[in-house]
Each structure stands twice: as structure tokens, then as C-alpha cells.
Amino acid sequence: MISPTNSSISDLVSPSIRHSMTNLEFFFKHIYLLLLVIVGCIGNIFVIIIFGQKAVRTTVRCAGSSMSVYPFLFYMAISDTMYLIILFCLWLSNYINVLHRSGICQLTLYLTYVCNFINAYYTIAFTAQRLFAVINPFRVSHFLSWYRSRCIALSIIIFACLLYSYLPILIGIVDGKCYSRPQFRWINKYMDIIDSIIVFLIPYIVIITMNTIILISLRRMKQNRHELLFQNHSQLNSIREMTRRNASRKMTKLLLTVSTSYLIICAPYACIHTWRLINDRGEESKSPQLIKKLEYYSHFIYHISFAMNFYIYIVFGSKFRRELKRVLTKSKQNIYRCFHERKDFENDNQLELELTEKNSTMTIEYTFNTNINNINNKHNILRNYFCCHFNM
Incomplete structure (x- = not known):
């Protein structure tokens, strides 16, 4: 079946629908993008501040396995x-x-591919950590730590940077636009297919499998937790173990929500984009216009995955809410203190200026009086001299 061309689609679509599509495109390009950037950047900056502060890192080292995912969340916020x-x-x-x-085109496209890879494989990494914590909770503290998680996170960044180092060669300015170079276009097409498999297909299969195992394990743990808890522990150790497991279970549920949200948000674009790349054997213009439009708008929805994590942490993370409240309270106190210190400094300067003016006025008066006294003394001396001279 031959796909309809641009003109045939335009003939089939009514003017009102075309007008609605134009308004929708204007909304996504001019309003939606800006709002998404503002909302996402505000949230990611708070995540960077909270997960990057020294107090949280100290808590992580003390808490152990349940907080060892923080390096992934910290670097993911920077990437997002x-x-x-x-x-x-x-x-x-x-x-x-x-x-x-030229230059900006290659750099932005390269960073886009790297950030996509980081977003997918950081989700795999912290989901795998939570899977290990659920399956083997007694040995998890020996394997999961802040330092190991940080090393893995940095290794993923380095691997992503090396993996997409070919992009600046294939991409350039073609007819005034950032596009793949004509002589490398066939290479770029196959590399995009490989990239879709690496960034979408493999992570989807792995994350869905791990989330399923985590859900089954959490349900079993809920049924058998009291039997396992008091079997080999004293009462005090059992209370400590229960507290640790509750914290670990809360973190697992939070990250399960993050990974599931990632799957839901990315699914439309991942499916349509991969399907179009695999079925597009000819030139790009041969792809159905409906598929292109669906891919275009689903890509805007995909952008949400880089701006949503902060709001998931607020809704489902009680510890994150406490840390956020503490940071906001501390910032408010610092601003209040800074304002009052500035006001006190201005008052001190004003007082010092008034004292300086008063001292200068007194100095002038004293100098004036001294000069008058000197003149009077000289006048008296001269008068005495003339009087004595006249008497003689």
C-alpha cells in the first residue's frame, strides 16, 4: 500500500483540523517548551542541591544500602x-x-544523545540496586555503598561520551540547518537504529523485568517479614532490622515509581521512533506523514522524563521532603540574616558618617576659636607695646 503524500493528506484534512494542528504546533514549540524548561530546571536544581550537600553524603554513608542510589539521582539531575x-x-x-x-550544532546534538543514554542507564542502575536490596537484604550492605555507586555513575558517563564520539563527524550544517551530512547519511541511519535499540529497547526489557521481580519480592516480603525477622535476631536487633528494612522498602517504592514513570512517558516516542527507523528503507520523505506527526508530538512528551523526577521525589519521598524543608528553612534564615546584616551595616555607616560630620564641624569651630584667640593675644601684645613705648 502506498502511503499518501503531503498534498493528498492536505486535501483529505479539513481546514479546521489544519488550523487546530497549527495551533497545537505553536503551543508545543513556543509555550510548552519554555514552561517545561522553567519547571524542570527549578526542580533539578533543588535535587542537585539536596543530593549534593555534605550533610546528605554523611547520612548516606551512615545509612548504607538504602541511600546508595543517591549518586545516580545526583548525576541524573545534572544530566537532565x-x-x-x-x-x-x-x-x-x-x-x-x-x-x-557550525560547532554548536554538533555539540548540542552530541550532548542530547549522551543525556538520553545516561537517563536510560541510570534508571537501569538504580533499579538493579533496588532489585539486589530486595532479593538479598542481608548482604546488601557489603556490596552497595556511596563510593561504588559513584564509580558506576561516572563510568556510565564516560562510556556514553565515548560511545557517541562519532556524531560530530556525521553531523554538520546542510542547507543552513543542523542535519546529517549527505555522504554519511546512510551510516547515520543505521547508527540511529542501533541507538534506538541501545537506549529504548534494551532498557525497556531490562527495567520491566526487574520491576516485575521487585513487585513480586515485595509482596512476598510483606507476607513473611515477621517470620524472617524474629527467626535469627534478638528483640533489639529485630527492631533495628525492621527500621532498616522499612527505609529500604520506602526507597524501593520511590525508585519503582521513578522507573515506571520513565517507561510510561518514553513509551510512545520510543515505539514510534524505532518503528519508523526500522521500516524507513528509502528516503525520509517516504515515511507516512501521520507517523512523522505522531513522532514529532510524542517527542515533546518524551521531554517530560527530564523534568519530572523532582516532583516524584516530593510526592513519594518523605526523607526528600524533610531535606527540602530543611534547605528552604536554612536559605530563608540566611537571606533574613543577610538582610539584617546589610541593614545594620548601612546603619553603622550612616552613624559613622554623622559622627564624622559632627567631628569635622567641631574641629572647624575649634580652629576658628583658636584663630580668634591668637589674633586677640597678638592685638593685646601690640597694644601693651605701644602703651609702654608712649609712656617712655
Whole structure:
């Protein structure tokens, strides 16, 4: 079956629908992108502050396995912020030419691919940690730590940077736009298929499998937790073990929500994009226009995965809410203290200025009086001299 061309689709679609599609495209390109960048950057900055502060890192080392995922969440927030900055440049390109320049084109596209990879495989990494914590809770503290998680997180970043190092060679400015170079277009097509398999297909299979095992294990743990808890522990150790497991279970549920949300948000774009790449054997123009439109709008929905984590942490993470409240309270106190110190400093300066002016006035008066006294003394001396001289 031959897919309809652009003109045939335009003939079939009514003017009102075309007008609605134009309004929808305007909304996504000019309003939605900017709102997403603002909301996402605010949330990611709070995540970076909370997970990056020294107090949390100390708590992580003391808490053990349940908090060993924090390095992934910290570096993921940095990666998501970089992606949102690129989206801001994309929004800005509606008004000025920002992205379609040599050098900037290659850099932004390279960082986009790297951030996509990091987002997918950090989700795999902390889901795998939670799976290990659920399956083998007694040995988890020996294997999971802040230092190991940080090393794995940095290794994923380095691997992603090396994996996509070919992109600046294949991409360039073609007819004034950032696009794949004509001589490398066939290579870029196959590399995009491989990238879709690496970033979408493999993570989806792995995350769905691990989440299923985690859910089954959590249900079994809920049924048998009292029997396992008091079997080999004293009462005090059992209470401690129950507290540790409750914290671990809360963290597992939080990260299970994060990974499931990632799957749901990314699913439309991942399916449509991969299907189009595999079935597009000819030129790009041969792809059905409906598929292109669906891919175009689902890509906007995919961007939400880089801005949503902060709000999931707030809703489902009680410890994160406490840390956020503490950070906001501390910031408010610092601003209040800074304001009062500035006000006191200004008052001290004003007082010092008034004292300086008063001292200068007194000095002038004293000098004036001294000069008058000196003149009077000289006048008296001269008068005495003349009087004595006249008497003689």
C-alpha cells in the first residue's frame, strides 16, 4: 500500500483540523517548551542541591544500602538540567538562529544523545540496586555503598561520551540547518537504529523485568517479614532490622515509581521512533506523514522524563521532603540574616558618617576659636607695646 503524500493528506484534512494542528504546533514549540524548561530546571536544581550537600553524603554513608542510589539521582539531575538547557536553545531558535551554527550544532546534538543514554542507564542502575536490596537484604550492605555507586555513575558517563564520539563527524550544517551530512547519511541511519535499540529497547526489557521481580519480592516480603525477622535476631536487633528494612522498602517504592514513570512517558516516542527507523528503507520523505506527526508530538512528551523526577521525589519521598524543608528553612534564615546584616551595616555607616560630620564641624569651630584667640593675644601684645613705648 502506498502511503499518501503531503498534498493528498492536505486535501483529505479539513481546514479546521489544519488550523487546530497549527495551533497545537505553536503551543508545543513556543509555550510548552519554555514552561517545561522553567519547571524542570527549578526542580533539578533543588535535587542537585539536596543530593549534593555534605550533610546528605554523611547520612548516606551512615545509612548504607538504602541511600546508595543517591549518586545516580545526583548525576541524573545534572544530566537532565543539561538536556533542558539544550531544549531552551531549541525554544530560542524559534526567534534567533542558535542551534544551526557550525560547532554548536554538533555539540548540542552530541550532548542530547549522551543525556538520553545516561537517563536510560541510570534508571537501569538504580533499579538493579533496588532489585539486589530486595532479593538479598542481608548482604546488601557489603556490596552497595556511596563510593561504588559513584564509580558506576561516572563510568556510565564516560562510556556514553565515548560511545557517541562519532556524531560530530556525521553531523554538520546542510542547507543552513543542523542535519546529517549527505555522504554519511546512510551510516547515520543505521547508527540511529542501533541507538534506538541501545537506549529504548534494551532498557525497556531490562527495567520491566526487574520491576516485575521487585513487585513480586515485595509482596512476598510483606507476607513473611515477621517470620524472617524474629527467626535469627534478638528483640533489639529485630527492631533495628525492621527500621532498616522499612527505609529500604520506602526507597524501593520511590525508585519503582521513578522507573515506571520513565517507561510510561518514553513509551510512545520510543515505539514510534524505532518503528519508523526500522521500516524507513528509502528516503525520509517516504515515511507516512501521520507517523512523522505522531513522532514529532510524542517527542515533546518524551521531554517530560527530564523534568519530572523532582516532583516524584516530593510526592513519594518523605526523607526528600524533610531535606527540602530543611534547605528552604536554612536559605530563608540566611537571606533574613543577610538582610539584617546589610541593614545594620548601612546603619553603622550612616552613624559613622554623622559622627564624622559632627567631628569635622567641631574641629572647624575649634580652629576658628583658636584663630580668634591668637589674633586677640597678638592685638593685646601690640597694644601693651605701644602703651609702654608712649609712656617712655
